[in-house]
Amino acid sequence: METFLQQVVSGLAAGGIYAAFALALVMTYLATNAVNFAQGEMAMFSTFVASALIESGMPYWAAFFVTLAIAFLGGVAIERAILRPLERAPVLALTIVTIGLLTIFNSMAGWIFGYTIRTFPSPFPPSPVRLGGIVVSRHSLGSLGVTLALLALLYVFFRYTHLGLAMRAAARYPVGSRLVGIRVGWMLALGWGLAAAIGAVAGILIAPVLFLEPNMMGGILIYAFAAATLGGFTSPVGAVIGGFLVGIIENLAGTYIRFIGADLKLTVALGIIVLVLIFKPSGLFGQPHAQQL
Amino acid sequence: MSDLLEIVGLEAFYGRTKALHGLDLAVREGGITALLGANGAGKSTLLRAVCGMVSLRGEIRFGGRSIAGKSTEVIARQGVAHVPEGRATFASMSVEENLRLGAHPRKDRSKLGDDFERVYAVFPALAQRRRQAAGTLSGGEQQMLAVARALLLPPRLLLLDEPSLGVAPRVVTEIFQVVKQINQQEGVSVLLVEQNARRAFELAESAYVLETGRVVASGPSAMLQQDDSIRRAYLGY
Numbered sequence: 001m002e003t004f005l006q007q008v009v010s011g012l013a014a015g016g017i018y019a020a021f022a023l024a025l026v027m028t029y030l031a032t033n034a035v036n037f038a039q040g041e042m043a044m045f046s047t048f049v050a051s052a053l054i055e056s057g058m059p060y061w062a063a064f065f066v067t068l069a070i071a072f073l074g075g076v077a078i079e080r081a082i083l084r085p086l087e088r089a090p091v092l093a094l095t096i097v098t099i100g101l102l103t104i105f106n107s108m109a110g111w112i113f114g115y116t117i118r119t120f121p122s123p124f125p126p127s128p129v130r131l132g133g134i135v136v137s138r139h140s141l142g143s144l145g146v147t148l149a150l151l152a153l154l155y156v157f158f159r160y161t162h163l164g165l166a167m168r169a170a171a172r173y174p175v176g177s178r179l180v181g182i183r184v185g186w187m188l189a190l191g192w193g194l195a196a197a198i199g200a201v202a203g204i205l206i207a208p209v210l211f212l213e214p215n216m217m218g219g220i221l222i223y224a225f226a227a228a229t230l231g232g233f234t235s236p237v238g239a240v241i242g243g244f245l246v247g248i249i250e251n252l253a254g255t256y257i258r259f260i261g262a263d264l265k266l267t268v269a270l271g272i273i274v275l276v277l278i279f280k281p282s283g284l285f286g287q288p289h290a291q292q293l
Numbered sequence: 294m295s296d297l298l299e300i301v302g303l304e305a306f307y308g309r310t311k312a313l314h315g316l317d318l319a320v321r322e323g324g325i326t327a328l329l330g331a332n333g334a335g336k337s338t339l340l341r342a343v344c345g346m347v348s349l350r351g352e353i354r355f356g357g358r359s360i361a362g363k364s365t366e367v368i369a370r371q372g373v374a375h376v377p378e379g380r381a382t383f384a385s386m387s388v389e390e391n392l393r394l395g396a397h398p399r400k401d402r403s404k405l406g407d408d409f410e411r412v413y414a415v416f417p418a419l420a421q422r423r424r425q426a427a428g429t430l431s432g433g434e435q436q437m438l439a440v441a442r443a444l445l446l447p448p449r450l451l452l453l454d455e456p457s458l459g460v461a462p463r464v465v466t467e468i469f470q471v472v473k474q475i476n477q478q479e480g481v482s483v484l485l486v487e488q489n490a491r492r493a494f495e496l497a498e499s500a501y502v503l504e505t506g507r508v509v510a511s512g513p514s515a516m517l518q519q520d521d522s523i524r525r526a527y528l529g530y
Contacts, residue, residue: 162402169383169394176381181369181398
């Protein structure tokens with residue numbers, strides 16, 4: 001039983017990261033109808049920026065928030081400069097562009113920051129916490145706390161502020177939104193900016209565990225895809241729940257299914273994607289697919 | 294009074310297909326003008342052109358300033374509220390959220406309470422459903438919501454695209470009364486697309502009759518109504 005709880009708690013900590021990432025994916029998907037394959041690399045690049053800021057002597061939390069601001073502005077700029085000109089292009093073209101962005105960010109990070117693996121500091125003390133029989137690292141608990149705070153903030157923003165409401169309308173009902181005078185293009189760009197900032201939070205929180213290098217996000221992106229697929233790609237709430245579920249399932253499968261162990265955990269994520277697509281393509285909370293005419 | 298909306302030599306296109314062929318039209322400031330004609334005559338296209346939703350050639354002036362080629366949101370912000378065919382309400386959002394979004398361009402959004410109450414007084418059916426998702430409303434209620442949302446802009450010109458389509462006649466009467474009221478009390482000009490010419494004449498003091506993207510007749514409602522040849526050929530009664 002203790003092992004079980006232990007794995008669930010570890011799963012929740014990892015799941016928070018997946019949830020944040022999946023949320024970022026779903027937000028850009030809802031805004032532009034294309035999956036942003038560069039989401040992970042953008043987060044990795046942001047994390048390098050945070051690392052550079054911290055190494056230059058900036059306090060951790062200052063660097064954290066400065067990085068979020070940079071990521072936000074970067075996301076807005078990418079949407080305005082690269083995706084907006086393709087507004088009427090087919091989804092496939094947009095998808096290819098995001099794959100292009102992935103390689104660009106990956107190479108740029110290697111070129112500017114190098115390919116050597118770096119450590120990244122955690123703001124939380126290293127000593128683990130004991131809860132009953134369970135041992136959890138303070139970093140895991142701290143990440144979970146930060147992720148939950150972020151998700152709560154986003155919920156309040158989208159649910160209760162006028163700007164959040166207008167952003168939701170612009171993503172889902174572009175025609176009606178334009179008719180009431182909402183600047184849909186800018187709303188979508190803000191959505192990209194927010195998604196980039198969310199990704200940066202996830203990147204910074206996972207970096208102490210994964211270490212920092214240009215390819216660090218490859219695996220995380222697949223977990224995030226699994227989470228978004230499980231939750232339904234059209235549902236932000238679904239993406240978050242999917243993230244936590246994937247984190248828990250991955251840990252439990254690694255513990256209780258002997259041949260999976262620590263090595264084949266990523267396969268669990270891929271398995272989830274395949275199973276969801278076969279049995280419930282719209283995911284747990286997504287809407288059944290409908291073609292936009 | 295002068296013309297709030299002036300259209301000169303308007304051509305509109307869907308891809309390469311020309312849908313309007315050099316059309317002239319004016320809506321008097323404070324007036325209600327109807328656009329009549331059969332399906333496919335170009336009535337909706339004309340409204341869409343005014344709102345920058347189709348590619349076009351020609352001149353469109355609103356309040357003396359050219360709006361041809363401007364984006365839909367910029368045109369809306371100048372005071373053109375368009376209630377399109379199919380209504381374009383935000384189906385998954387509540388009635389109240391729809392209304393809040395209708396007031397999006399306004400700077401005084403914090404003081405909207407009174408305006409909401411006025412809207413609810415005009416459309417009591419909406420007041421009872423303010424927390425309900427717009428998509429769950431009946432066709433008539435959705436049409437009321439679309440009109441209410443448009444009124445919060447607040448508009449100088451209201452474009453109404455077939456408000457009677459799929460709506461019970463009693464509700465159409467109610468909506469027409471509201472339109473007449475805001476036209477008289479607040480001086481909002483109206484351009485109304487309607488297939489049912491008889492209903493349109495109840496409201497509009499002048500009308501244009503369109504056929505295949507051209508104006509084939511225009512003038513005061515009273516005159517058009519009395520012209521038997523126009524009535525038989527284009528208005529179908």
